[in-house]
Amino acid sequence: MSEARKSVAIVIAGSGGTGAITAGSAILAAAARDGHYGLMTKLSGAQVRGGEAAALLEVGVDPIESQPDRFDCLIALDWQDVHRFAPEIPLDASSLIVCDPKNGAVPEAIARSGARIIELPIAEIASSVEGGRINMVGFGIAAELAGLEAGAVDEAIRAMIGGKGERAVTASLGASAAGRAAFAATGTSMKLPAGRKAERWMLSGNEAVGLGALRGGITFVAAYPITPATEITEWLAVQMQEFGGRVVLAEDEIAAVNMCCGSSFGGAPTMTITSGPGLALKVETIGLAIAAEIPMVIVDVMRVGPSTGIPTKSDQGDLDIALHGTPGDAPRVVVAPISIADCPATTERAVHLAEALQTPVMLLSDQSIGQTQTIIDIPADRPAPLTRSTVPFATGPDFRRYVLTDSGVSPMPAPGTPDCQWVADGLSHAESGHPSNSAANHVAQIEKRKRKLETFDFGDTWGEVHGPADAPLALLAFGSSVGPAKVAAERLTAAGTPTRVVALRLLSPVPKAKLAAALAGAKRTVVVEQNHSGQLYRHLRGERALPHGAESFARPGPAPFRAAEIVAHISQEVAA
Amino acid sequence: MSEARKSVAIVIAGSGGTGAITAGSAILAAAARDGHYGLMTKLSGAQVRGGEAAALLEVGVDPIESQPDRFDCLIALDWQDVHRFAPEIPLDASSLIVCDPKNGAVPEAIARSGARIIELPIAEIASSVEGGRINMVGFGIAAELAGLEAGAVDEAIRAMIGGKGERAVTASLGASAAGRAAFAATGTSMKLPAGRKAERWMLSGNEAVGLGALRGGITFVAAYPITPATEITEWLAVQMQEFGGRVVLAEDEIAAVNMCCGSSFGGAPTMTITSGPGLALKVETIGLAIAAEIPMVIVDVMRVGPSTGIPTKSDQGDLDIALHGTPGDAPRVVVAPISIADCPATTERAVHLAEALQTPVMLLSDQSIGQTQTIIDIPADRPAPLTRSTVPFATGPDFRRYVLTDSGVSPMPAPGTPDCQWVADGLSHAESGHPSNSAANHVAQIEKRKRKLETFDFGDTWGEVHGPADAPLALLAFGSSVGPAKVAAERLTAAGTPTRVVALRLLSPVPKAKLAAALAGAKRTVVVEQNHSGQLYRHLRGERALPHGAESFARPGPAPFRAAEIVAHISQEVAA
Amino acid sequence: MTIHEQPHACPQQLTLKDFKSSVEPIWCSGCGDFGVLQALQRALAELGRPPHEVVVVSGIGCSSRLPAYTTAYGFHGVHGRALPVATGLKLARPDLEVITVGGDGDGYSIGGNHFLHAARRNVDLTYIVMDNRVYGMTKGQPSPTTEADWDSDAAPGGTGVKPFSPLAIALAAGANFVARGFALDVKPLAAMIVEAVRHPGFSFLEILSPCITFRPEEMEWKKSVERGAIQPTSDRAQATATVLSDTEMATGIFFKGDRGTYREAPRGHGDPEKIAAQFRVGGTAHMVPEDSACCGGGRAL
């Protein structure tokens, strides 16, 4: 893209059954073996199954955390319905389109980009290899374009296809080699510099959250399927066969979160997993868990709302309900991973926080984090564990489940512990846990629950600052908006407007002091988020955690949030 | 209370079965007939039925909108467990306690107030009348204390007891007369000046909301019982037997709100009624109704939360969920009556707004408004009706349910209309209503739904200003906090700190311009609300609708919000 | 969603085409739901109500996408709540023909409570479930009718939980018409739908509808379905015994009852001021209605 090429952005697309996604996965796998980083987003049509599909990739020498502004190359396995993706595949005059002339003319919606067209007989190349498939030819073309090392390419094929037997491997190796050769013959290349080979992780945000759950000690999961969150549940169900623990498929989301109440009351670190519509069904019980002080982690992988919205696309519009979707005053912990790489640690931390603070912790991921596949450095650190306080200060008649403490946390012995019987209750209660209508008890307990969040030292959990710490311009973002904000900040800084990014991980309770320190000296603060009403902005303003004059840049899904539009917004507003 | 007595505050209390509440109702009824205003709150113990009960009354020459700071007199029919109410019945040295020496000593918790004790043989007086009951003696004592006219007193008895036959009436008249005589003999009086006799209304906020629903044109109600909202549902079910229309008892709150979707889609003005925990269950479907633009009114009679909390006590803690309890960006209309007298018009208006704007309208009442019985002037005006736009701009293939208009409102023909078939859908959709993943359609529709709220002229609905409009101190309040705020403002003004009250009725969309005008010139703005976290304050700050330096005074239930504590808070903060 | 309806002269002349919309189904080619759609369109034509007097209501799932594919009015609500929507609609608008459709996940899992209570309430509705024994839309998780040993990522090795019989539940809850059909037998299915719609009260149709994508083995149902094995009865216990003993593959009408349908709404004077009069007090013109003056008239206060 820039003069010293650091990455190449490629799309492989085709109609149902052509295997475009598999080809994309293979490119990511090969890039990883060649020492590169990369990121892959999948697109599919409206059809439940079997419609057009596209793999959107960027591979390069540095970690990649957001979708590119434009693509360098579109490899079309065929054209049937692929034009429907045109708005999501920005191409321009310096892009390439590689396609098979047999499939007819490049559709107008795509051709109008002005990209240079390279015609290759993809189908013919494939059929020249026994068992060869066009997607593997496409894979070879992409690998050649990016200049990936032949060894890494073949290794990736072996790793992916190996299970299908040697014949299949031979066919794929052959088709990919033929594709490489054919593209090499065109004389075009966007070769990347050599990568720094190292062992890394290749995974999606949903898998990364699953891993964080296991590391945090989750042994019980109850959930109801919902896109784009189901993959976490399914990943855990499969892994727990080996790891131990249990995933229960509940009859609905209400049952799921109530099962979590039961299991957590029983002493098990517990998780439920959902997306917006399912979260809506859980909020009554989340209020119970807050009032009765029952730990659990609630994962919400956000999609485009309101209502059913666009289930397969990303948005950050559930912040409001995550923070406030409960009747009565029910202060809670809300955290959001700031990248895919951050998912394991933030999820693990979420489990710790739930257990230590005896409260539900909401983990806000989103479709863009959850369903994007990426290559990351293996995270070096894991958060230090925190556990549930279970040892009573006194037993027998003197045991008080909700004894008032300075920290606001009281001992929570599990059933089976002698002489500590207590009843979890959503009614207002006294220190003993007995229901009480008394104002004194109600206020003491509501204060206690607030105190335990406000006095806790969240340490590093609060967030991160990227870029020049004294930059006059600060972009404040959370979740999947952090990636594009970071790229935007780098470009702005490079272009002479030093810009820092404040990536907020702890959304509630608002880490006011840390935020103020992170924003210190900024002349201009812009809250960047992918939703319509500026939910983070409103939240932070409501909490008096934003400097006077802070601005909001909010834009809803379904279109992915790109660095270029953030840069454009900032520059435009500066100009104006 | 003050030197020129304008009201008298009386409690009648007794154990289960003594009939304290009936006596209290009779006092209210008699005061109404004597040209007075009044307000009655009921207290009962933890027992489901049959425990101790108390009627807390204030009657006086002006309308009364909040609980008094203290009571002038406690009439104890007996003492069994009545001490449990002590924190809710503030008495002081200038109060009276009227009790029967046969019931033993005044309980310490009550006696410690230093109130003057007047002993009367209540039981003996009752048994001196054939069929006489102690509560009617208590009623007589109260009527005498307040100096209510004998005719009004007797008329109230006839109206209340008439249905039980002449013997019962005679017994009650006799017992009440005996009580009056006995108290007159003590020489003590807190006689009110003569009232201005006129026909008025005596009703509770819950009934007033019911009436507003009928006036607004509601013909379909689906609900699930929940305290303190059930009375609205029950009142409507009874009235609709005569008025017409239908109340369906749904299997749960989710079914209720979905039934409302169906009925409203069918063309009927529709309502569902609930309290916090039930509202929590409805939020997913509220999001659907917002996305698919289905009108309905959702009544939430707030109680103390979080979770089951204290179902019979008041709090204003559901504002957060009412505003934000939906995944995705789903802008909505939220209104709150500012007094019991305001309930009919605000409810009627809520129905109009739902129909005209094709959107759910949340009506936030609270336990204190809903379950308090009061006497009000018969409201003079009713809001001008607004109706649903149903006439299509075009039919057949050209009909577009969600056609983009300047107002954001599009025609919504009901099933049965030929050539306009459409499908209501919570998926993102095009103008036609067809599901669409396109960013352009999604953004156009999300903007449309925002636009229809933001460009609508809500007129007077926004709220009211009370007191000197140029007062340097402004108290900003909603719902049942308005009453105590008004009393506090009067006192502050009288004491030399001119104070205005800005009573906000339209909580969303925030009427920024009206609010700014109402607050113009105020040096100090204090947002007064009955919840723990200052939800209205946070909301208005988040929306940038508060002047710089505005303060929050938030205090949760269950204790009733009283004028004295608002005055104290204001004065303290001024001093500090 | 706007559907481009063909103009038609007279209801009696309706054909399947009058109920075919221009919206292209998102279903996988070969999905059993195409058969159900066709059968429904045929049935609606035979029933003779014009499309604008029919409403098709659904929840969320592949099967629940059906409303857009007919020319009737439609309501594609949230997951699991089709029956309450249909109930509210039918009660507010008894003049309309209300057909509810959906999947086994939508209707038996998250929507199970509404299924129970709609059957009990017995509003005059028809409920068609396209049972593919899987959550198709979310890509293949077990539903309440999935076999205990069906392997999936969500439940590796199977849930281990025996599926329940939706017909038995419907019978226990009070449904007034209970039948099982097969999606690919379009003509008999259409006839069954016609009968269900005509039968008063809550009519329940469980349709075996193969999911070719996540349960390709269900295409074998073509062979294993036992056609016409069932005789209708009006004896609920007998119908239940038949349901509990069958192979879950028999198609036909199991039960036709004669429970009274849900009552009509009271028709009233519609004058709110007459109602408001009960609150009047202290004047001379109006009598205060007994009881209501002091305690709100409600026994629940």
Add this chain to the structure above:
Amino acid sequence: MTIHEQPHACPQQLTLKDFKSSVEPIWCSGCGDFGVLQALQRALAELGRPPHEVVVVSGIGCSSRLPAYTTAYGFHGVHGRALPVATGLKLARPDLEVITVGGDGDGYSIGGNHFLHAARRNVDLTYIVMDNRVYGMTKGQPSPTTEADWDSDAAPGGTGVKPFSPLAIALAAGANFVARGFALDVKPLAAMIVEAVRHPGFSFLEILSPCITFRPEEMEWKKSVERGAIQPTSDRAQATATVLSDTEMATGIFFKGDRGTYREAPRGHGDPEKIAAQFRVGGTAHMVPEDSACCGGGRAL
């Protein structure tokens, strides 16, 4: 809530008193639920598990207040959700004795779906419903078991809807033990609870428990209950026929089944780093597990 438990030497010596808490019930005097409480305390004593190994789980309602009145651990959750709480607890802690209690509104109305699915799932739980055919706590509205013509403000003249039989639903859904008891017959009720708890899987006990305040006529049940009229069977269809034909006043055990209970959780190595290894790529030390390298290992992706 803390309960002040008497210390006891040996589980075998437990008495009713060991399960009596110091918390005073909020129930109206004469409420049937007192009988159920006593029967449960007796049963627990007989079962011989110490109070700290027992958990009583409930929803919201008069009847759902019961947990505080025993000395066991307890969970008084939200309205209608007792069974999922109990399910999660029992699955996480199979060593505990988990008893679920509640009312007809809690269990059959808002909680109906969980009732269906708990019966189907067949986790080893006991579910005791105190059925007074009314919502007591909210002051007298009709429930799913209320007679069609019972007059109330909420449904003047009655709902007009025939009540359903919870026993028939439980049988249809797959409950493994189904019985009906009467609250005021404390001793036989205690024996029935003991049997229900001992029976593996989901045991359902419908208890007729009069609400003296809102349904005073139910005190007549003392006379109309048919005691011991029922013989248990293991034939689900036969039990259903008995349920459908009885007067809804017969007490006894209707059904004892032998369905397998919900499966145990997998026990594993518990080492997350072994699981994390599958993500490794590009190094030399580790092989990338087949398939998972490129597409996340899930067939659902």
